[in-house]
Structures are given as structure tokens and as C-alpha cells.
Amino acid sequence: MERTVAQKLEALLALQQIDSNLDAIRKVRGDLPEEVMDLEDEIAGYETRVGKFDKDIAGLEEEITRNKQTKKDSEKLINKYKDQQMNVRNNREYDAITKEIELQTLEMELADKRISEANARILRKNDEIKGTQQILAERKKDLAIKNNELSVIVSESEDEENKLIKEREKFQVNIEDRLLKSYEKIRSNAMNGLAVVVVKRGACGGCFNTVPPQRQADIRDKKKIIVCEHCGRIFADVEDIVVAEKPKR
Numbered sequence: 001m002e003r004t005v006a007q008k009l010e011a012l013l014a015l016q017q018i019d020s021n022l023d024a025i026r027k028v029r030g031d032l033p034e035e036v037m038d039l040e041d042e043i044a045g046y047e048t049r050v051g052k053f054d055k056d057i058a059g060l061e062e063e064i065t066r067n068k069q070t071k072k073d074s075e076k077l078i079n080k081y082k083d084q085q086m087n088v089r090n091n092r093e094y095d096a097i098t099k100e101i102e103l104q105t106l107e108m109e110l111a112d113k114r115i116s117e118a119n120a121r122i123l124r125k126n127d128e129i130k131g132t133q134q135i136l137a138e139r140k141k142d143l144a145i146k147n148n149e150l151s152v153i154v155s156e157s158e159d160e161e162n163k164l165i166k167e168r169e170k171f172q173v174n175i176e177d178r179l180l181k182s183y184e185k186i187r188s189n190a191m192n193g194l195a196v197v198v199v200k201r202g203a204c205g206g207c208f209n210t211v212p213p214q215r216q217a218d219i220r221d222k223k224k225i226i227v228c229e230h231c232g233r234i235f236a237d238v239e240d241i242v243v244a245e246k247p248k249r
Contacts, residue, residue: 006222008175009196012183013236015171016196022164023193025157032150039143046136053129060118060125067111067118074104074111179225186232197228199238207231 003011081101088094154161172180186195190206197205199216209230211219219226219235226235 003174003176004222005224008179008225009222009234009236011171011174012179012196012234013198015168015175015183016194016236018164018168018171019187019193022161022168025161025164028157029150029153032146032153036143036146036150039139039146043136043139043143046132046139050129050132050136053125053132057122057125060122064115064118067114070111071108074107077104078108183234186234190231190233194233196234196236198236201239204228204231204233204235205239206233211235 078101081097081104085094085097088097175183183195187193194206199205199211199219202216203210207228207230209228211228215226216238220238227233228235
């Protein structure tokens with residue numbers, strides 16, 4: 001069934017009141033939710049860094065293992081060449097074997113150098129891990145404190161918030177998608193979260209710019225959706241000013 005403009009405006013105004021109440025509840029939490037998210041992101045970054053350090057150390061340990069094997073292989077070859085030197089037939093063969101022994105000796109020295117460098121890098125990585133883990137532990141403590149503060153605040157208003165969310169879902173169903181999207185867009189761009197307002201004392205309830213009398217009359221008629229020409233907020237109604245009667249003398 002097609003809803004009238006008046007019904008649509010009524011539903012939008014009710015939705016706005018619910019959202020304003022939700023905003024007030026969430027405002028009490030201040031920056032805590034963002035602070036919690038920032039800490040969680042920071043902790044994830046430090047954990048990733050520690051994981052990278054661990055991976056680097058594993059790679060360096062593999063490099064050390066390879067170089068130790070290189071040393072063993074070179075040592076075997078040196079022993080083999082020394083045995084061969086005992087059975088050479090001439091000086092040329094002796095010199096050739098001697099060069100092979102020297103080459104393998106250099107390989108062993110190079111492997112020792114690489115092992116030493118890798119061990120030094122492992123020590124530095126372990127120092128970096130230790131420092132990062134200390135910071136990580138501090139951030140986790142901060143996160144626990146912030147989460148506890150947030151939990152206390154949320155628990156105090158949780159029932160009311162859930163009730164408002166359910167009410168919001170009911171009113172949301174009664175608003176067509178196009179109009180709801182426009183409402184959400186205006187709300188996201190408004191500093192105070194107001195997308196639907198009433199005219200108060202001849203001015204827009206959002207930006208406080210004057211609304212001409214003829215436009216006020218059109219808003220009262222509720223024949224079409226009218227928005228503020230200054231801020232784009234939707235006008236739901238015009239608030240009538242009640243003038244108090246002067247006491248009789």
C-alpha cells in the first residue's frame with residue numbers, strides 16, 4: 001500500500017528521533033571505541049613484526065646449517081686430497097692437489113665468516129624481538145584497560161541501545177529505499193547527525209536559516225518532500241508557537 005507523504009515524514013521524523021537517542025548513548029563512549037580499534041591495529045602490527053623477525057631468524061639458522069655442511073664437505077675433501085698427495089707421481093699433480101686443498105680451506109673460512117655474520121644478525125633480531133615484545137605487552141595492558149572501560153559504559157546503556165535498535169528496524173521497514181538512502185546520506189554529512197528537522201520560530205531546525213512563510217505553508221501541507229535550500233535537511237513539519245495568554249487584571 002502506497003504511503004502518503006505525511007506518513008513518510010512521520011516515519012522519517014520518528015527514525016531521526018531514534019537515531020538522535022542512539023547518537024546520545026554512543027557519544028557517552030567518546031573516543032573509546034576508536035582508541036580500542038587503534039590499539040588492536042597497533043598490536044596486530046607488532047605481532048606481525050615479531051612474526052617477521054621469527055621468520056628471518058629461521059632463515060638465518062637454515063643458512064648456518066648449510067654453511068656448517070659446507071665446512072664438513074670441504075673438510076672431507078681436504079682429507080681426501082691430503083691422502084692423494086701421498087701418492088702423486090710428479091710435482092704438477094702435487095701442485096694441483098695443493099691448490100684444491102687451498103680452495104677448500106678458503107671455502108671453510110668463508111663458511112665460518114658467514115656463520116659468524118648470521119649469528120650476529122640472529123642476536124640483533126632477538127634484541128629487536130625482545131624490545132617489540134615489551135612494547136606489545138604494554139599495549140596489551142592498555143587495550144585491556146580500555147576494553148574494560150568500554151565494557152562498563154556499554155553495559156550501562158546496552159538494554160536501552162538494543163531497544164532503540166529494534167525500534168529503528170521497525171520504522172526503517174516503513175520507509176522506501178530511495179528515501180532511506182537520502183536520509184542516511186544527509187545524516188552522514190551533518191555535524192550533529194540531523195537529517196530530518198522541523199521549522200522552529202520560522203527557521204530551519206538544522207542550520208537555523210530563515211524559512212519563508214510560503215515555504216512554511218507548503219511544509220505544513222505535507223504534500224511533497226521539502227528540503228532546506230541552505231543545508232539540504234528534510235523538513236518534517238512546522239512547530240507552532242504557542243503564545244501564552246496575558247493574565248487578566
